[in-house]
Amino acid sequence: MSALLGAEAQVFDLLSGPAGSGDHMTAWNTLQCEWVADGEWRVLTLTVVPDAIADGRFAEETECGLAGYGGTDDDVCRLTMRTAASWTQLTLQRLPASSDGLEAIADVLRQRLSADGGPVFAAPDADDWSALTCEDLELAFASIGKEATPGYPGFAGLEAFFPSGLPDAFAAAGAHVSCGWGGDLPAQVDIQIGAGAPASSLDGWSPVDVSGADEAWSKDGEATLVAVRDDNRLVMSSGTNATAADLVSLAEAILLVAGS
Numbered sequence: 001m002s003a004l005l006g007a008e009a010q011v012f013d014l015l016s017g018p019a020g021s022g023d024h025m026t027a028w029n030t031l032q033c034e035w036v037a038d039g040e041w042r043v044l045t046l047t048v049v050p051d052a053i054a055d056g057r058f059a060e061e062t063e064c065g066l067a068g069y070g071g072t073d074d075d076v077c078r079l080t081m082r083t084a085a086s087w088t089q090l091t092l093q094r095l096p097a098s099s100d101g102l103e104a105i106a107d108v109l110r111q112r113l114s115a116d117g118g119p120v121f122a123a124p125d126a127d128d129w130s131a132l133t134c135e136d137l138e139l140a141f142a143s144i145g146k147e148a149t150p151g152y153p154g155f156a157g158l159e160a161f162f163p164s165g166l167p168d169a170f171a172a173a174g175a176h177v178s179c180g181w182g183g184d185l186p187a188q189v190d191i192q193i194g195a196g197a198p199a200s201s202l203d204g205w206s207p208v209d210v211s212g213a214d215e216a217w218s219k220d221g222e223a224t225l226v227a228v229r230d231d232n233r234l235v236m237s238s239g240t241n242a243t244a245a246d247l248v249s250l251a252e253a254i255l256l257v258a259g260s
Helices: 023-027 102-116 134-143 166-172 244-259
Strands: 009-013 031-037 043-050 061-067 074-083 086-093 148-150 176-183 187-192 205-207 215-219 224-229 232-238
Touching (some): 043 102, 074 102, 134 176, 166 176, 224 244
Antiparallel strands (some): 009 031, 061 074, 074 086, 148 176, 176 187, 187 232, 215 224
16 A cells, blocks of 8 residues: 555554444444555545445446545546445545556455455344434424524535445445534534444543433534444534534434434
């Protein structure tokens, strides 16, 4: 990986951590890792999705000219390929955009996944949480006297860093509900089915009392809250104007909706 990125690279598990983009994806046997070149903005992201999640949503292709975080620079290439019992995507951001080297990595990954037999899939018990919709969760705002408008502002071009079709695939499988709102209390809300309590370090997080949750934590110095009930996890983040009390109130209202 370091040779492709042109520098020593650090590796990150994108699915780990209390508010990671998906411990629930780990629970559903999806792998996502990232290599970042030291001192450089060159990033390689690998995602392996089991067939039961992919469900015909992917096709083999190589795309370049996708926008990166800035939303204007055509600096991202993405390769999608069929692998053993799964689909795999490689996303490379660097300047200038080029797919050179992706095919070589793809060959190695095909061989490795073939030797391992691919991911073994067993869906967690989703209970009633997987039936939740953004419209259901929006009721929570009204119950605490907040007006919600669709759409939470985020990074332009962020979709380039997620496998094409993956959010829809997880939603259809009942593994993930992700919604965002503006208005009185701008918030991004993620329901992660099967993620359970964070297994990784909670350094920098403080326990908070949230009615209806088995456990809950807030991120020190940030408007981020994580609450767990049974095997499911609620992850919330808001703008800098949100108070801890705002997030706790909204979390409690969402947990009421989820339990109704």
